[in-house]
Amino acid sequence: MERGTGVAVRGAREEDLQAIRDIFDVVYGGDYPHREFLDDTWLKRSIFSDDILMLIAENEADGHILGTASVVLDTGAHSDLIGEFGRLAVHPDGRGRGVGGLLMRRRIELVEDRLHVGIVENRCVHPFSQKISHAHGFAPVGFLPHKLLFGERESIALFCRHFGQALELRCNHPHIVPEVQPLAHLSLGNCGLPCDPIVDETAPGYPRGDDFVTEDLAADGLPGLMRIERGRVRRREVFGPMRLHYGFFKLTARRATYLVARRTTATGEPGSVAAALGYMLDNVEKVVRVFELIVQTEHAIRVLFEELLRRCRDEWGTAYVELDVGANATRLQRTLIELGFLPVAYVPAMAFHDVERVDVVTMARLFVPSRLGKTELVPGAQAYADQVMRAFRRQQVLPQIAQVVHRLPLLEELTYEQAQRVAGACGVARFAAGQSLFDIGEAPEAMFVLLEGSARIQLGVPPQDVGRVGPGELAGELSLLTGEPHSARAVAHEPVTAATLSREDIAELNRRRPDIGILLYRHLAVSLGRKLQQMDSNVIQLPRA
Numbered sequence: 001m002e003r004g005t006g007v008a009v010r011g012a013r014e015e016d017l018q019a020i021r022d023i024f025d026v027v028y029g030g031d032y033p034h035r036e037f038l039d040d041t042w043l044k045r046s047i048f049s050d051d052i053l054m055l056i057a058e059n060e061a062d063g064h065i066l067g068t069a070s071v072v073l074d075t076g077a078h079s080d081l082i083g084e085f086g087r088l089a090v091h092p093d094g095r096g097r098g099v100g101g102l103l104m105r106r107r108i109e110l111v112e113d114r115l116h117v118g119i120v121e122n123r124c125v126h127p128f129s130q131k132i133s134h135a136h137g138f139a140p141v142g143f144l145p146h147k148l149l150f151g152e153r154e155s156i157a158l159f160c161r162h163f164g165q166a167l168e169l170r171c172n173h174p175h176i177v178p179e180v181q182p183l184a185h186l187s188l189g190n191c192g193l194p195c196d197p198i199v200d201e202t203a204p205g206y207p208r209g210d211d212f213v214t215e216d217l218a219a220d221g222l223p224g225l226m227r228i229e230r231g232r233v234r235r236r237e238v239f240g241p242m243r244l245h246y247g248f249f250k251l252t253a254r255r256a257t258y259l260v261a262r263r264t265t266a267t268g269e270p271g272s273v274a275a276a277l278g279y280m281l282d283n284v285e286k287v288v289r290v291f292e293l294i295v296q297t298e299h300a301i302r303v304l305f306e307e308l309l310r311r312c313r314d315e316w317g318t319a320y321v322e323l324d325v326g327a328n329a330t331r332l333q334r335t336l337i338e339l340g341f342l343p344v345a346y347v348p349a350m351a352f353h354d355v356e357r358v359d360v361v362t363m364a365r366l367f368v369p370s371r372l373g374k375t376e377l378v379p380g381a382q383a384y385a386d387q388v389m390r391a392f393r394r395q396q397v398l399p400q401i402a403q404v405v406h407r408l409p410l411l412e413e414l415t416y417e418q419a420q421r422v423a424g425a426c427g428v429a430r431f432a433a434g435q436s437l438f439d440i441g442e443a444p445e446a447m448f449v450l451l452e453g454s455a456r457i458q459l460g461v462p463p464q465d466v467g468r469v470g471p472g473e474l475a476g477e478l479s480l481l482t483g484e485p486h487s488a489r490a491v492a493h494e495p496v497t498a499a500t501l502s503r504e505d506i507a508e509l510n511r512r513r514p515d516i517g518i519l520l521y522r523h524l525a526v527s528l529g530r531k532l533q534q535m536d537s538n539v540i541q542l543p544r545a
Contacts, residue, residue, distance in 0.1 A: 142345020
């Protein structure tokens with residue numbers, strides 16, 4: 001038992017059930033999505049289970065219970081040695097007395113010899129749990145937008161801490177796609193590790209096969225799927241808290257199921273199993289968690305994910321889909337990005353595979369608008385939120401760019417893969433009629449590729465029009481190239497939607513992909529030359545003052 005400031009921390013007992021329920025009620029109210037936490041059966045199992053450690057903090061003077069917290073020790077597969085530090089709730093009577101810190105410290109003392117990795121999913125509507133996590137050695141490793149449902153959707157700041165030999169067993173120099181690199185850099189630095197991933201610029205996604213049908217796994221299909229998994233046909237690419245070999249009963253108890261792809265026979269009937277995707281559906285929070293991918297034929301991978309996403313969108317009303325991908329699974333990372341997933345977390349040495357621990361990339365797909373509500377983040381977590389939400393905002397402009405890509409001289413000579421990479425680096429900006437995109441003397445922040453609407457280019461005081469740009473044309477590229485302040489202004493003639501590319505974005509593209517950089521700079525030079533000729537002609541025709 002740990003004591004401090006008149007508060008003692010001990011293991012929860014059966015007689016504490018009502019007090020624990022009361023704390024959850026007063027802290028979370030009716031918006032708490034995990035109603036099972038208020039159920040006597042669930043609470044009793046948590047108290048007596050070897051896979052869950054539940055603690056309470058009580059006032060030493062009168063025994064009044066002030067807080068509760070737990071560690072779920074089967075968050076990952078058993079061999080992964082991952083524990084989730086969660087369900088921290090402090091009664092209003094106990095706030096300001098260090099109850100949260102006492103509960104966290106005692107949890108660490110009790111489980112650190114049983115874990116390699118500890119995970120905390122901190123709420124973002126207030127910074128309290130983030131500060132407790134940070135004070136006890138947990139480092140920010142991700143930002144999961146809109147994952148929780150508390151009346152309205154909330155985001156999570158993901159923190160982790162390594163124990164024992166976790167980092168000694170880490171697989172060094174993992175291979176990742178470029179979109180993962182910014183998060184990997186943040187996480188590895190926060191965890192005191194060198195930024196050693198190898199960025200694979202050319203990893204292709206998995207191809208899509210057409211001769212497959214999908215269906216839900218039934219009990220009689222389990223043996224065939226087990227044979228594929230035990231045959232180790234493919235290395236493990238997806239990690240999660242469940243595995244097929246846990247058995248059909250335990251899978252069903254955890255609300256886990258598999259989507260199966262079968263080859264079609266010559267007569268069009270379902271044939272042998274080619275691949276399967278394990279997932280858990282939470283109909284309350286509208287969240288899907290993918291936990292396993294079993295593959296015999298890689299052409300079935302995209303088919304499975306496309307069908308799962310179709311069900312999420314059309315049948316289940318899912319808001320958030322998540323899966324943990326091995327840092328070396330670059331082809332799956334690329335496939336998921338092509339299907340609308342984005343990296344939201346990077347956890348070093350998270351999962352155990354063969355004889356070493358591998359880094360894991362958490363990837364998420366949103367079916368709700370990526371607009372954050374109230375968030376309060378500590379600085380380390382804020383860096384993740386900025387990076388993740390920037391990526392989702394950029395993703396929103398991709399369909400618009402795709403619609404006009406054939407009209408953009410900037411991209412006309414690029415291959416499809418190159419054009420997608422440029423589009424993925426773009427932000428999006430919108431301007432009302434009469435609003436300036438940039439003004440004379442302003443420092444250049446970005447160039448604009450107009451997608452919708454048109455803008456007037458103006459010189460002088462009072463301003464006089466010397467040109468106009470429309471969909472597919474550029475504005476602001478001269479100052480972006482030279483770094484000098486704008487010598488002209490651009491004003492929206494009508495509502496304008498534009499893709500934006502900053503100097504940093506172009507420099508990064510050029511550094512990582514010289515093949516793209518050469519074509520971009522060449523087209524920028526040609527566009528600039530044409531525009532200067534047009535402006536010279538218009539200026540000559542202007543009446544003299």
